Amino acid sequence: MPELPEVETVRSGLEKLIIDKTIMTVEFDWPKSFPNDKQSVDTFMIKSRVVSVKRRAKVLIIGLSTDYSLMIHLRMTGQLVYVGQERFGAGHPNDSLISKLPDKSTRVQIKFSDKSQLYFNDQRKFGWMKLVPTELIVKDPFMMKVGPEPLEPEFSNDVFTSRVRKRSNTCIKAAILDQTVLAGVGNIYADESLWGAKIHPATLVKNLSDKQLHKLREEIIFVLNLSIEKGGSTDRNYVNAEGKRGSYIDFARVFRKEGMPCPRCKNIVVKTRVAGRGTHLCEMCQIQKLV
DNA sequence: CACTTGACCTGTCCGC
DNA sequence: TGCGGACAGGTCAAGT
Secondary structure (H helix, E strand, O other), X not given: OOOHHHHHHHHHHHHHHHOOOEEEEEEEOOOOOOOOOHHHHHHHOOOOEEEEEEEEOOEEEEEEOOOEEEXXXXXXXXXXXXXXXXXXXXXXXXOOHHHHOOOOOEEEEEEEOOOOEEEEEEOOOOOXXXXXXXXXXXXXXXXXXXXXXXXXXXXXXXXXXXXXHHHOOOEHHHHHHOOOOOOOOOHHHHHHHHHHOOOOOOOEHHHOOHHHHHHHHHHHHHHHHHHHHOOOEOOOOOOOOOOOOOEHHHHOOOOOOOOOEOOOOOOEOEEXXXXXXXXXXXXXXXXXXXX
């Protein structure tokens, strides 16, 4: 599902594809996916030009020349797919995703002046896109409380440990999934980084040493960077801005690897439930410290 | 306040 | 083959 690496992959792809394009039409029909009314769309989107494509946490921010922006959260099954002139050209067989758009999961369809299109698809309708004045983004309730970006220099050992330790009585997996502790980690990279740091996901934060948390910070940075390099993880629905799948899942050590040998100790990887989520771990090398 | 659970949705998979 | 139920998991609201 879209976590930081997937959203970053979409962002960098879109940046190459839609900057300077002019929006001509916008079609939408599911208010929870796009709550704005036709009048504000006509006024602040139509005939506007795309000036930037940014990301904060798992939120994409497409800046428009009207000083309005589109904030987009893909949640679990959201996709943001660009289709250019090559839709039926070489390399794009008619059974590929982009040749079939729009489909029944399409919630918003944006057409640019050069006939290319941007589709916001979302099977489960948990994701959203909204048009907001650019200057108000920093005052958005989520933006106000979301934690530091793990791939920025600000994410030091001191910053990470002090923020995690505010969740001393909860398990470490719940703590790193908490977007107010740090931005961008979801279920896949939580399991992967905890395996890398040899920490059991159910360990209470107060039972972890600073040294263990420093190692966990390193592993979070490592798996997020590796995944960006691999174009993200496609577990089910995720595709990038060109409709293509990511390959990190092929490099995963424990996520979706239940029943297979741990790459480190060959013990069988198990799937359990921690913090209300499906959780993959090696019980041999991720020992839970109880005291 | 700290922390956990349920709701939001739809498609897929599993057992009967 | 059909059908009910569990499951997928990001975030917020509601509950303990």
